[in-house]
Amino acid sequence: MDELSKWMEDIKRNLLSTNADKKIINFYETDKPYGCFSNFSKHQITLQNKEWPTTEHYFQAQKFVGTIHEDEIRLASTPMDAARLGRDRNKPLRKDWEECKVSIMREALLAKIEQHPNVKSILLSTGDCVIFEHTINDSFWGDGGNGQGENRLGSLLMNIRDSMEDYEPEFLLPQWIVFPDIHPFSIGWRMGIGEEYLSYLWEWRKKQTPEALKEYDDYFTLPDAWVEANQIREKMRNKTDEE
Ligand SMILES: Nc1nc(O)c(N)c(N[C@@H]2O[C@H](COP(=O)(O)O)[C@@H](O)[C@H]2O)n1
Numbered sequence: 113m114d115e116l117s118k119w120m121e122d123i124k125r126n127l128l129s130t131n132a133d134k135k136i137i138n139f140y141e142t143d144k145p146y147g148c149f150s151n152f153s154k155h156q157i158t159l160q161n162k163e164w165p166t167t168e169h170y171f172q173a174q175k176f177v178g179t180i181h182e183d184e185i186r187l188a189s190t191p192m193d194a195a196r197l198g199r200d201r202n203k204p205l206r207k208d209w210e211e212c213k214v215s216i217m218r219e220a221l222l223a224k225i226e227q228h229p230n231v232k233s234i235l236l237s238t239g240d241c242v243i244f245e246h247t248i249n250d251s252f253w254g255d256g257g258n259g260q261g262e263n264r265l266g267s268l269l270m271n272i273r274d275s276m277e278d279y280e281p282e283f284l285l286p287q288w289i290v291f292p293d294i295h296p297f298s299i300g301w302r303m304g305i306g307e308e309y310l311s312y313l314w315e316w317r318k319k320q321t322p323e324a325l326k327e328y329d330d331y332f333t334l335p336d337a338w339v340e341a342n343q344i345r346e347k348m349r350n351k352t353d354e355e
C-alpha cells in the first residue's frame with residue numbers, strides 16, 4: 113500500500129472508531145426495531161424433527177423434555193402462553209436445567225438465524241454493536257433495565273454473530289450522531305470530514321439488505337432538525353418541478 117492510501121486508511125479507521133460507546137442495539141418488544149432478536153418473535157423453527165412456532169416455545173418446552181409437557185408447550189397458542197406454561201413450578205423441571213439452559217437457548221437461536229435469512233442479515237448488519245435484551249423484567253437473559261443484568265440473550269446473539277462466516281465488524285452510526293454539531297443544511301456535508309463520512313456511510317448501506325436497513329432506519333430515528341430540513345428540501349424540489 114502506498115503512503116497516500118495508508119494515510120487515507122488511517123483517517124477512515126480513526127473516523128469510524130469514534131463514538132464506539134454509542135454502538136448499542138437495545139431490543140425487547142417484537143414490534144419495535146430489532147424485535148426479531150426476541151424469542152417471542154414469530155419465527156418458526158424446526159428442531160428435533162418438530163416444528164416450534166417460536167424459539168420461546170422450544171426453550172420453555174426443553175424444561176420438560178421427554179414428558180407430555182414438552183408437546184403441550186410446543187402447541188401453546190402464543191409465546192407468552194409457552195412461557196407461562198414453562199414457568200409453572202408445579203411441573204417436573206428437569207434436574208439439569210440450570211446446567212443446560214444456556215446451551216439450549218444457543219441451539220434455539222442458531223436454528224432461528226440459520227432458518228431465517230432475514231434474521232441472519234439483520235444480525236450481521238449490527239457489526240460490532242453491543243446487543244442488549246433491554247428489560248426490567250429479566251436480569252439473567254436481559255440487562256435488568258439498568259445495565260446491571262447479565263444480558264445472556266444479547267451475549268449469545270453477539271457470540272453467534274461474531275462466529276458467522278460472513279461476519280464483518282464494520283457498523284456505521286448515522287451522521288447526526290457522529291457529527292451532532294454539523295447542521296443538516298451545512299456545507300460541512302458537502303466538503304471535508306462530513307462529506308467523507310457520508311461516502312463511507314453510503315458504501316456501508318449498499319452492503320446491507322433492505323430488511324437490515326429498515327431496522328436501522330427505524331431504530332436511529334431522524335432528529336427533528338433533520339426531519340424539518342428534509343421537509344424544506346422536499347418543498348423546494350416540488351417548487352422547482354412546478355416552475
Ligand atoms: N416477556 C418476558 N417477560 C419476562 O418476565 C421475561 N423474563 C422475559 N425474558 C425472556 O424469558 C425467557 C426466559 O424465561 P425463563 O424465565 O428462563 O423461563 C427468555 O426468552 C427471555 O428472553 N420476557
